[in-house]
Every structure is written in C-alpha cells, then in structure tokens.
Amino acid sequence: MSTTTKNEVASHELKATPMDPSVQAARDEKIQVAMIGLCGCWGCTLSFLDMDENLLVLLEKVNITRSSLTDIKRIPHRCAIGFVEGGVANEENIETLEHFRENCDVLISVGACAVWGGVPAMRNDVSLEDCLKEAYIASPTAVPQAKLTIPYHEDIPRITTKVYPCHEVVKMDYFIPGCPPDGATIFKVLDDLVNGREFDLPASMNRYD
Amino acid sequence: MSVRITIDGKVVEAQEGEALIDVAADNGVYIPSLCYVRGKPCLGTCRVCSVRVNDSVMASCTVPVTDGMEVKVNEPEVTDMRKALVELLFVEGNHNCPSCEKSGRCELQAVGYEVDMMVSRFPYRFPVRKRDHVSKHIFLERDRCIFCQRCVEFIRDKESGQKIFSIDDRGTKASIEIDVELADKMPPEQVREASDLCPVGCIIEKGRGYDEPIGQRKFEIQSVRERALMGDEK
Numbered sequence: 001m002s003t004t005t006k007n008e009v010a011s012h013e014l015k016a017t018p019m020d021p022s023v024q025a026a027r028d029e030k031i032q033v034a035m036i037g038l039c040g041c042w043g044c045t046l047s048f049l050d051m052d053e054n055l056l057v058l059l060e061k062v063n064i065t066r067s068s069l070t071d072i073k074r075i076p077h078r079c080a081i082g083f084v085e086g087g088v089a090n091e092e093n094i095e096t097l098e099h100f101r102e103n104c105d106v107l108i109s110v111g112a113c114a115v116w117g118g119v120p121a122m123r124n125d126v127s128l129e130d131c132l133k134e135a136y137i138a139s140p141t142a143v144p145q146a147k148l149t150i151p152y153h154e155d156i157p158r159i160t161t162k163v164y165p166c167h168e169v170v171k172m173d174y175f176i177p178g179c180p181p182d183g184a185t186i187f188k189v190l191d192d193l194v195n196g197r198e199f200d201l202p203a204s205m206n207r208y209d
Numbered sequence: 210m211s212v213r214i215t216i217d218g219k220v221v222e223a224q225e226g227e228a229l230i231d232v233a234a235d236n237g238v239y240i241p242s243l244c245y246v247r248g249k250p251c252l253g254t255c256r257v258c259s260v261r262v263n264d265s266v267m268a269s270c271t272v273p274v275t276d277g278m279e280v281k282v283n284e285p286e287v288t289d290m291r292k293a294l295v296e297l298l299f300v301e302g303n304h305n306c307p308s309c310e311k312s313g314r315c316e317l318q319a320v321g322y323e324v325d326m327m328v329s330r331f332p333y334r335f336p337v338r339k340r341d342h343v344s345k346h347i348f349l350e351r352d353r354c355i356f357c358q359r360c361v362e363f364i365r366d367k368e369s370g371q372k373i374f375s376i377d378d379r380g381t382k383a384s385i386e387i388d389v390e391l392a393d394k395m396p397p398e399q400v401r402e403a404s405d406l407c408p409v410g411c412i413i414e415k416g417r418g419y420d421e422p423i424g425q426r427k428f429e430i431q432s433v434r435e436r437a438l439m440g441d442e443k
Contacts, residue, residue: 175327179307208306
C-alpha cells in the first residue's frame, strides 16, 4: 500500500538497522525468492513452510525475502522467483500483484485461489451487493441491537466485483494447483528452477484439492 | 476377423469392429475419456478421447478399427487438443475440487492430472445454475454437469426401463434434469451406481460424505490411467 498522500508511515518505509555489509553482500549474490499472499487462507504459505529441512539445502543458493519465514512487508529488491498465493479480490491485491510482477523475473501461481479464484470465487455467482449484505447486514451472526452497516473507509481496500485468478490481472509464468499443494510439490518446483531445470510437475504430484 | 493397425508407429492386432479406445488400452496406450464406459454402448459426447486416425481427428470411442488404420495418440498437436477439451470443461462449469464431495474419485479431476492440466487457458466463466435437491436420495449439482449423458442412457427405472435423467433444452441453456418420482423409487445400490457413474460431482448421493480419507480415495489408490490399462470399466 502506498502512503505518500497520507500522514502515515507504512511498515516497509520505517528505518531499519542496516545489515552487516559482508552478510548483505553474501545474500545479494544468491537467487532471490519471495512469496506474497493475496485473497487466500494462507494455507499455501504454510505449505511453503512445510518445505522444512529441504529448504536448508537450498539456502546455499537462495535468499528468501518477503515470505511466511520472514517479516518483510515489501520485497526490498528485484527477485528471480516470486510465488503468489490467493486470487485477486480487492484493489490492494491488484496493487501488490502488479508491484510483484514488475519486480520478479518468474511469477508462479500457488494453489487453487491463485490459479482460478478458489473458495473466495464462490462469491462470483452472487452480486457484490448481496454478498456484502449477507456478510454485514443480514448476517446470522450479527450482534443484536448493533447498528448494522457495510464497513467503508479509505484505509479498507475496496473489493472487486468478482474474484479473479492472478493470470487475468498480470502475466503468470507457472502454476502449481492444489488446496494447498504439498510442501514437497513447492520444493520440487523451486529446486528445479534454482538448479536450471525446466518447470515440471508430474501427474503423480498434481492435485486440485 | 483379425486386423492389423498401427498405434503411434507400433503394429498391433485387433478384431475388426472393436472400439479403437479399447484396442489402444489393451496394447498399453492410454487414451483419456470421460463419457465412454467399457462394455457399454459408445456415447461420443465428451470428445476427450480424440486421436488422429489416418489424417482426421476423431473420438476414438466412436471408431471401429479396420485393417491398415494408422493411429496417432501421443503426437503433440492432438495431445494438446485433448488437453484443451478438458480445460474447456473446467471453465464451462464450476469445478471447485477443494469443496466437492466427489474429489478423489472424480474422473474429470483424474483425467485433468493425466493431461497435465495446471490451469485452464480459457477464462473461467463461473456460471450460475440452479441446484436440484428435491429428490429424496440425490443432490443434482448442475454447475458440474459436463453433459456426458452416461446417467441419461445407463440409469433407468428397474420396472419400466424409463429414463430417470434427461437433458432439457440445448446449447448454453441445456440442463440436466431428474424425474423425481422415478428417482425416489431407486434402490440404494442404484443411487450409488448413478453417483459412481457420474464422471463429475453432479450426481451426489445424499447422506454420503467424505467417507474416504485423503490419500486413500479411488484415484489415489490407482490412477485413472492404470485403471483404463487394466481393462477396468473406467
């Protein structure tokens, strides 16, 4: 999110203690990898964590910036490989995804939501008005006597009329289906790309659920 | 009469008139299909079993073999055509595997894996189709129907032989329908047969739900390719 017009500072704009130059230089030489989450449930991001000790072998070659493993809010420099979880459901998702596309060489959709919209896309067969009414006005879990309103504020990203797969917003290079895909599947893709092999997901590893 | 045909350059022997898709399977060549059930009359509706026969692309379940036939199954162009046909089915309905009870024993899903589909090249349409839950034993999830017509042809009332399922209207308005009166008379094993015969999650048996754990579901135990090559019905 950009905060240039507001009297606010985003976390990625805060001053940080500079990294030791030798450590930074060693990291900069590696293949930069990042993962962002858009409209999903973070399950695919957890699968990224499920690469477990396999990741240790790869750390010789890769540096992981923004991801579930770190606390980086915006990728600090250009990345070679970017993973995307979740589909596009609001304006902030569009901005984040476009920024990621501009700054990554290879982008990969991870999971059903990024690939085709997934569970959030189940709202695509009702109008946005009905969807928000169901959530905030006619909600069975609404607090009694509360003033029922659809929240609106400039800091709340405006939601899009429909939920879109990532590749309908920017160009995506590869796709890993699954809800979520296993850590082993994400590792196979990352390992292949890092070692200069072609993207190859065999039928035995492909899953849509 | 015994005939010789070539499949991907390999000469194989077959009986004249046998369905090409069966001859291929018996000789270790898997051709994906969603409407064909081995041993039952060919429907020829899904076209997913398309291959090149001599110089024409044909649905292999509709082709009786004749002597000297030259068949190409795994050439790149026709392989991509089959993949495109599967991708079309995925965007034409709402095939939300994560929320579908049929997942793991769904033929469309299993065939999707076999044709290496990661995503559809076509835009997802998210059609709105009314569900039919009126019948006592069956949910009809219309947005998953691929109009294979297996249920229409092969599931009939035990007494009268009348069709229980039918397709109403045509083109984009086509819709799978159920005769509720006849459906309510279906014995439990026929309800199970109908739901198992449906290659997608359209005919769902009420009261059955997620009874096989992930990893032990039909096509996880044995892939659709292995089943077809073993001569399994599907």
